[in-house]
Amino acid sequence: MLKILQKFFRFSGEENHRRFTLSIILGVVSAFGQALRIPAIYLIIRGVLDKSLDSNTLLLSLAVLVLGVALQILSSGRGTFLQTEAGYTTSADKRMEIAGHLRYLPMGYFNQNSLGEITSVTTNTMELLGDIATRVVLLSTQGILESALITAMLLSFDIRIGAVALLGLLLFLLINRFLQHRASSISAEKIHADSALVSQILEFIRGIAEAKSYNIGPEGNRRLSEAINHSTDTNIRMEFALIPILWLQSWLIKMVGVLIAALSLRFVLDGSMEPATGIVMLIASFILFSALESAGNYSALLRFIDQSVDKAEAILSVPEMDIHGEDRHPASENIELKHVDFSYGSKKVVDDTSLSIPEKSTAAFVGPSGGGKTTLCHLIARFWDVDSGEILLDQTNVKKYSMDSLMSNFSFVFQTVYLFRDTIANNIRFGQPDAPMEQVIAAAKKACCDDFISALPDGYETIIGEGGASLSGGQRQRISIARAIMKDAPIIILDEATANVDPENERELMNAIQALTKEKTILMIAHRLKTVRNADCIFVIDKGKVVQRGTHEELIREEGIYQSFIRSRKEAVGWRLGSGSELTNSEEVCHQADSERP
Structure with a gap:
């Protein structure tokens, strides 16, 4: 006893x-x-x-x-x-x-x-x-x-x-x-x-x-x-x-x-x-x-x-990651991966990957599901530590940053948004609980969600259900973007941010993302071609390796996964029902392939 x-x-x-x-x-x-x-x-x-x-x-x-x-x-x-x-x-x-x-x-x-x-x-x-x-x-x-x-x-x-x-x-x-x-x-x-x-x-x-x-x-x-x-x-x-x-x-x-x-x-x-x-x-x-x-x-x-x-x-007693680096403030947002390996248990997910992302540029990661796209982005933000190799931010290994000073450089917009059972205002100011309402409203306007928030009975003081269950998918996404705008981090990671958004909300969501990513370093994971075709560099990831890299124009002319994706997508959407029972080819639909998944 x-x-x-x-x-x-x-x-x-x-x-x-x-x-x-x-x-x-x-x-x-x-x-x-x-x-x-x-x-x-x-x-x-x-x-x-x-x-x-x-x-x-x-x-x-x-x-x-x-x-x-x-x-x-x-x-x-x-x-x-x-x-x-x-x-x-x-x-x-x-x-x-x-x-x-x-x-x-x-x-x-x-x-x-x-x-x-x-x-x-x-x-x-x-x-x-x-x-x-x-x-x-x-x-x-x-x-x-x-x-x-x-x-x-x-x-x-x-x-x-x-x-x-x-x-x-x-x-x-x-x-x-x-x-x-x-x-x-x-x-x-x-x-x-x-x-x-x-x-x-x-x-x-x-x-x-x-x-x-x-x-x-x-x-x-x-x-x-x-x-x-x-x-x-x-x-x-x-x-x-x-x-x-x-x-x-x-x-x-x-x-x-x-x-x-x-x-x-x-x-x-x-x-x-x-x-x-x-x-x-x-x-x-x-x-x-x-x-x-x-x-x-x-x-x-x-x-x-x-x-x-x-x-x-x-x-x-579970060992923490080594979070006791120095409080550093990088002079640039240049990101570099050198021969990075990472495994989940015995399964290798990232295999000897090297790449470079200049600051204030947009890098897109595409490729088959399970290829390692999300894992790469999470390794850059140090959600995990690499097994070997190194990840550099402003030519400094991310492990040398204290966790708080490293995370201050990143904002995230995930495919699945989690909102807390609290007021909309407090969800937006989640990273800055003492931020004034004027700043909250300004972020909401940039994220194109001020209109629907103001239309709610209690406006910004409306209590939303746990997980944001009382809002639509597009509304939740825009609130999460407003939250990211409030943080104003120099590096933005967009993980399938527009994957599940209905067409009615897509235009406003893209405007919100544009407001968020202005003058930022962007890392985006996406399947929709129209969200990646304007990227400064597209990395095609397969089985943990970078198998192709380049702009949309370069990759579409190159034999490989990227071109195959586009070709298969055009074939999938290039047919429609005619006026009778026959199937007819539609050039118009083919042209729409560029706005679909690669």
């Missing part, structure tokens, strides 16, 4: 450790105040039995009783406040620490670890530590301290009764140790089952559109049903495993209380104990283990706290 508590206190941080330590000291004072009831009662009973009760004895007894109650009330109240404050502060601090730590982990970590696992740790696990851990620490320490001090008080009255109480306390701790061992064997499985359940629920919610379209409820989702049933079975088995031991704990301390009462009566009858002492022992037998029973019931959760700390520390 002590090792688990010490582990939790270290995990909680220096300030919260101090709070917990002070609360335990106050717990000792509270337990001492509780134990003072015994001598106070003894003084009165002895005075009554000896017929020597006088005002001095009454005042002394009352003073001891009042002192004990005052100590108990004051120390218990303050100790409870400190433990509660420490518990919830630990939960909040660790959530923030985990969030900050995740920010500097390589993106590969998130490919290998489920969202449900991380969500479970930052919600269920932290909730357990913030709420239940506080109660467990409070009740387990308080119960043991009270019983230990009352036992010490009984030893001072009668060593025989005190020895029985001490033996009962030791037997309780022995059974409690077995209880924690049993809890340890199943707590890891319970926490794993909880994480798996959260993961499956999140997956079900993310795929709710598909679930609706195929009329599949939770009971029809096999993996979700299995996760729910496994979690239910694990909790039931945990209860069945622990209840017998909890019952044994409770039975033991009650039997020890009965034994103390019986022995006290016997000792009084055979004359080896004063009647006053015997009556006090009878009273003590009822209060000796009252707090200990609650401590025993809650102590089963100590192992869950132990496992929860381990899970949180497992995330915090």
Whole structure:
């Protein structure tokens, strides 16, 4: 028990450790105040039995009783406040620490670890530590301290009764140790089952559109049903495993209380104990283990706290990328890759790639899906570290930049936009939370989204659904562009930014992108030819290599993937239904191929 508590206190941080330590000291004072009831009662009973009760004895007894109650009330109240404050502060601090730590982990970590696992740790696990851990620490320490001090008080009255109480306390701790061992064997499985359940629920919610379209409820989702049933079975088995031991704990301390009462009566009858002492022992037998029973019931959760700390520390122990470079401000945005290799596990995704992108130029990455286009751009922004080779920004390896100073040079517009459940204004000023509204509106106007925002009932203060679910795809994209405009970074990465936009929004979206990318260095990943044909350089990526590079005019005359894409696209769109049932070739449609995917 002590090792688990010490582990939790270290995990909680220096300030919260101090709070917990002070609360335990106050717990000792509270337990001492509780134990003072015994001598106070003894003084009165002895005075009554000896017929020597006088005002001095009454005042002394009352003073001891009042002192004990005052100590108990004051120390218990303050100790409870400190433990509660420490518990919830630990939960909040660790959530923030985990969030900050995740920010500097390589993106590969998130490919290998489920969202449900991380969500479970930052919600269920932290909730357990913030709420239940506080109660467990409070009740387990308080119960043991009270019983230990009352036992010490009984030893001072009668060593025989005190020895029985001490033996009962030791037997309780022995059974409690077995209880924690049993809890340890199943707590890891319970926490794993909880994480798996959260993961499956999140997956079900993310795929709710598909679930609706195929009329599949939770009971029809096999993996979700299995996760729910496994979690239910694990909790039931945990209860069945622990209840017998909890019952044994409770039975033991009650039997020890009965034994103390019986022995006290016997000792009084055979004359080896004063009647006053015997009556006090009878009273003590009822209060000796009252707090200990609650401590025993809650102590089963100590192992869950132990496992929860381990899970949180497992995330915090994942090595961060080396983010402690220098705060650099590049004089130019020239980007260069030299013989870069990168793999996801055993699968090589980027293979000995070298390329150069001058500042204030537009570079487009095209090629087959899975060829490594997005990975290359993410390596440039250092979402991952390369396996070999180097990436230079202004002739300096990106690893020599501090992460914050490096990221200040990049803005991103992704194909899938994530907006937060907050006001539109706060979503736009996400990177600059203190930016004035005038700046927010100016960015929105450049991104061509001021009109539709102003038409909303609450304008810029409209709360949008999580993920931006209440907005159309084009509207979400334009808000993300406004957010990027607010950041005003010199390098813009556009990752399929126009892939899923309907034609009605496309013109406004292209105008927004033009406002964003003016006088910037642009890296774009796209399939639509009209979004890349004006690029200063087009890199054709296949199987992690740059297989072609050049302008649109150069590549269209060169045999290779780029020309093949355009040819196949023209063939795909070069036929239409005629006035009859025959198919006729349409030169007009052929000319439209340039605006389609290459």
